[in-house]
Amino acid sequence: AQSVTQLGSHVSVSEGALVLLRCNYSSSVPPYLFWYVQYPNQGLQLLLKYTSAATLVKGINGFEAEFKKSETSFHLTKPSAHMSDAAEYFCAVGAGGGKLIFGQGTELSVKP
């Protein structure tokens, strides 16, 4: 069975600082992994996805994530935070048949 754990329900960074959101997964098969962002009262927008190609995945808005099989991790990073990055971020793993299993979410706050 697949599962996802996001470490830290809330992360706060200063504008211009590094953003690091942590995600660890459990999967009995080679995983497909995703990061989504959700702004208040909106649906989810795909940031990036890992589908067994390059382990370093670049996404939209300057975000990237690195798949590390040995650590079962897929952490999301951005070199320099912007105020507009403040949102809820969800890591997800594909569970077969198109299903997604989501982590608990991490709320990112960006301080001016």
Next chain:
Amino acid sequence: GAVVSQHPSRVICKSGTSVKIECRSLDFQATTMFWYRQFPKQSLMLMATSNEGSKATYEQGVEKDKFLINHASLTLSTLTVTSAHPEDSSFYICSAGASGGRETQYFGPGTRLLVL
């Protein structure tokens, strides 16, 4: 890019009434759509998988007679909350993928349901 719409975006209804939420894939055909429920400050909980032309598959603990799902075409799935009660108040989100495999899911903007 792939666009998924939901209608309505917000709905307020009285307890005991039924509410229908539509999910449409606007520029692609979706053989599979998914319905999620999200409580405030929480993650998305998968309710059911909607397959075009067949019965929906519900996750454990989700009442299929309460949350009726119909996937009548490759671009439309509907979720009907029957005899809604205040505890059904939530944010309902649908997603759609092109072929039900390991492809990306595209999410609708969500529907906020408030049952008084």
